[in-house]
Structure formats: C-alpha cells, structure tokens
Amino acid sequence: MLYKEAFLSMNNFMEYLxxxxxxxxxxxxxxxxxxxxxxxxxxxxxGLLNSKxxxxxxxxxxxxxxxxxxxxxxxxxxxxxxxxxxxLFELLKYRMTLDETFLINAYxxxxxYFDTDILPSNTxxxxxxxxxxxxxxxxDFIGEFPDYxxxxxxxxxxxxxxxxxxxxxxxxxxxxxxxxxGEQKISIKVPNPFQPNRTDEIxxxxxxxxxxxxxxxxxxxxxxQGQSVLKGSIKHIQQDKPTIAICVGNMIDDLLQVPTLLEQxxxxxxxxxxxxxxxDIKSSVLYAV
Numbered sequence: 001m002l003y004k005e006a007f008l009s010m011n012n013f014m015e016y017l018x019x020x021x022x023x024x025x026x027x028x029x030x031x032x033x034x035x036x037x038x039x040x041x042x043x044x045x046x047g048l049l050n051s052k053x054x055x056x057x058x059x060x061x062x063x064x065x066x067x068x069x070x071x072x073x074x075x076x077x078x079x080x081x082x083x084x085x086x087x088l089f090e091l092l093k094y095r096m097t098l099d100e101t102f103l104i105n106a107y108x109x110x111x112x113y114f115d116t117d118i119l120p121s122n123t124x125x126x127x128x129x130x131x132x133x134x135x136x137x138x139x140d141f142i143g144e145f146p147d148y149x150x151x152x153x154x155x156x157x158x159x160x161x162x163x164x165x166x167x168x169x170x171x172x173x174x175x176x177x178x179x180x181x182g183e184q185k186i187s188i189k190v191p192n193p194f195q196p197n198r199t200d201e202i203x204x205x206x207x208x209x210x211x212x213x214x215x216x217x218x219x220x221x222x223x224x225q226g227q228s229v230l231k232g233s234i235k236h237i238q239q240d241k242p243t244i245a246i247c248v249g250n251m252i253d254d255l256l257q258v259p260t261l262l263e264q265x266x267x268x269x270x271x272x273x274x275x276x277x278x279x280d281i282k283s284s285v286l287y288a289v
Contacts, residue, residue: 003028010076010089017069025062029097061095064252071256075271078259080289083108084273091255091275091284106275113137113219113245114144118272118287120243122216123147128207128242130154130181130229131221135167141219142171149173152211156180156222158201180204182228206232214239220246226254230261237265248273249284262288 006016020028065072072092079085090106093099110117125148127141134153142148151174155161161178168174186204207229215236220229226246236242244262248254259271269288277283 003032007093010073010085013089013092014069014073017066022059022063022066025066025096026059029058029062032097033099058098061252065092065096068256075256075259078271080270080272084271087273087275087284088255091273091281094281095252100279103275103281104278107278108274108276110274111140111144112274112276112283113221113285114140115272115274115287116144118274118289119144119217119245120289124149125217126150126152126213126215127217127219128152128154128211128215129219130156130207131219132156132160132223133221134160134164137219137221138168138171138174145217150213151175152177152213152215154179154181154207154210156202177210178203179210180225181207181210181222181232182225183231185209208233208235211236215242216240218242218244218246220244222247223250226250227257227261230258230265234265237262241266241268244269244286244288246286246288247282247284248286249275249280249282255284255286258286259288 006013072088076085076088079088087106087108090102094102094106108115122145125145127145127148127150129137129141129151131137134155138151138153141151151171153164153168153174153176155164155176155178158178161176164176168176180202182204183206184204185206186202188202189199190202191199218233218236220226222229226248230237230246237244246258248258262269272287272289273284274287275284
C-alpha cells in the first residue's frame with residue numbers, strides 16, 4: 001500500500017501499520033514531508049510534545065502508533081460520533097507526519113472544553129476546574145452555563161491562587177481553593193526556579209478528600225497530571241457520574257490511557273474527542289459523558 005493511500009481511511013491506515021516495519025515507515029515519512037531525514041522534519045515543527053530538533057521523538061511517536069495500532073482502532077470504534085472518529089484519525093496522521101494540515105482538518109470551532117453539542121444541559125451544574133488557565137475558562141463556562149449552581153476552582157500555586165482571588169472572587173457561588181490535585185496528600189517546599197532565595201509551597205490532595213459536594217462537570221487541563229487527578233477523584237466519578245472534559249494532548253499515551261482509565265472507573269461513559277488548535281498537538285480534549 002502506498003503511504004498516501006494509508007491516509008484515505010482508518011481501515012487503510014491500520015492495514016499500513018500492520019504491513020510495514022518501523023524503519024520503512026520512518027523512511028516514507030521523510031519522503032512524504034519532503035525532508036532528507038527525520039531531523040529535517042523535527043527542525044520544521046515544534047508542536048509534537050513541545051520538543052525541538054528531536055528525530056528520536058518523532059520515531060518514538062511513529063513506533064507508539066504502530067505498537068498500539070489495535071488499541072487505537074478499538075478507541076476509534078468506541079468514540080460516539082463521526083466527528084470524534086475523524087478527529088482521532090487526523091491526530092494520528094499528524095503524529096505520523098507532523099504535517100499541520102491534519103491539525104487544521106481536526107480543528108473544532110466550538111468553545112474548548114465546553115462544546116454544548118456534547119455537554120448535557122444542566123441548570124444546576126456544580127463545576128470543578130483544575131487547570132493552568134482557569135481564569136479564561138471560568139468566563140467561557142459561565143457563558144455556556146449561566147444558570148450554574150456552584151463553581152469550585154483549584155489553584156496549584158500560591159501566585160496563581162492570588163491571581164484567581166483577584167480576578168474571580170466577585171463571581172457568585174465560587175470557591176477558590178489553594179491545592180494541587182492528585183492521587184495522594186503531599187505538602188512540600190521546593191526552590192523557586194526563577195528566584196533561588198525563595199521557596200514555594202506545594203500542597204496536593206485528592207479531590208475526593210477535599211470536596212464533598214456532588215459534582216456534575218469536571219475540567220482537567222493540568223499538563224502531565226491528568227491521570228493522577230482522575231485517580232484521586234474515583235469516589236466522585238463512580239458516585240456522581242460527572243461529565244469530564246480532560247486534555248489528552250500533553251502526553252503521547254493519554255489518548256489511549258485516559259479513556260481506558262475512565263472505563264475502569266465507570267463503565268457507563270460515552271466518549272467524544274475534539275481538537276482546538278491548528279498548530280499545537282497538545283490542545284486535544286476528551287469528553288466523557
């Protein structure tokens with residue numbers, strides 16, 4: 001099968017992955033991109049997991065897609081609408097080639113994390129937000145769910161906590177909590193990377209331990225912490241059955257591991273996938289409804 005023919009359908013793509021070895025696929029990737037080698041591709045692009053000049057990383061990405069081809073196909077079949085399936089296919093093609101055309105094809109014009117075509121309407125939404133960009137997301141949330149019941153914001157650093165207090169404390173029915181979220185409770189002091197004479201306090205705890213309110217919508221955009229946050233929210237996920245919008249673009253394995261984890265915690269979830277950038281692979285969001 002020719003390389004470009006593999007990109008015509010998911011079935012073709014799977015056949016291609018099973019038919020050729022890794023070196024063959026890496027060689028065809030360089031020919032497809034018009035580069036002389038994998039380093040030439042990585043020199044042109046920096047979006048794949050935020051790394052520059054790393055042919056090893058691109059080869060790892062191709063290897064990961066080939067190794068877990070059957071798992072990706074199972075996820076493809078599991079996704080609940082055609083747009084989600086198309087999005088997954090385009091993201092896999094991007095990770096194979098670093099051709100931003102595929103990110104453009106995957107791009108969704110809806111509000112990131114708050115796609116009302118996916119999220120169930122709920123006039124009594126109790127919303128939990130844990131992210132590095134919570135301030136803008138709160139206004140997006142209120143715009144889509146003006147009749148919410150309660151907002152709980154978790155800020156991982158003291159500076160960000162103070163920013164949230166300054167910007168968001170006047171919003172009604174909002175609590176702002178200084179804590180990182182994860183699988184276990186930890187309190188430590190670490191050197192500030194920008195001010196050597198200063199230390200920063202880090203407080204981490206399980207969402208299940210901090211919050212007793214029944215929640216209906218949980219947003220997670222926390223770099224590499226996503227799965228850890230979910231593992232610290234098992235009680236809420238199993239009892240409250242909240243809708244979850246979680247970033248699955250920061251770690252190469254998240255696309256497979258996050259839905260697998262959520263299925264283990266609650267077998268009733270339906271999954272949707274959307275992508276919100278034309279230049280950055282990290283802006284992929286899995287919705288569990």
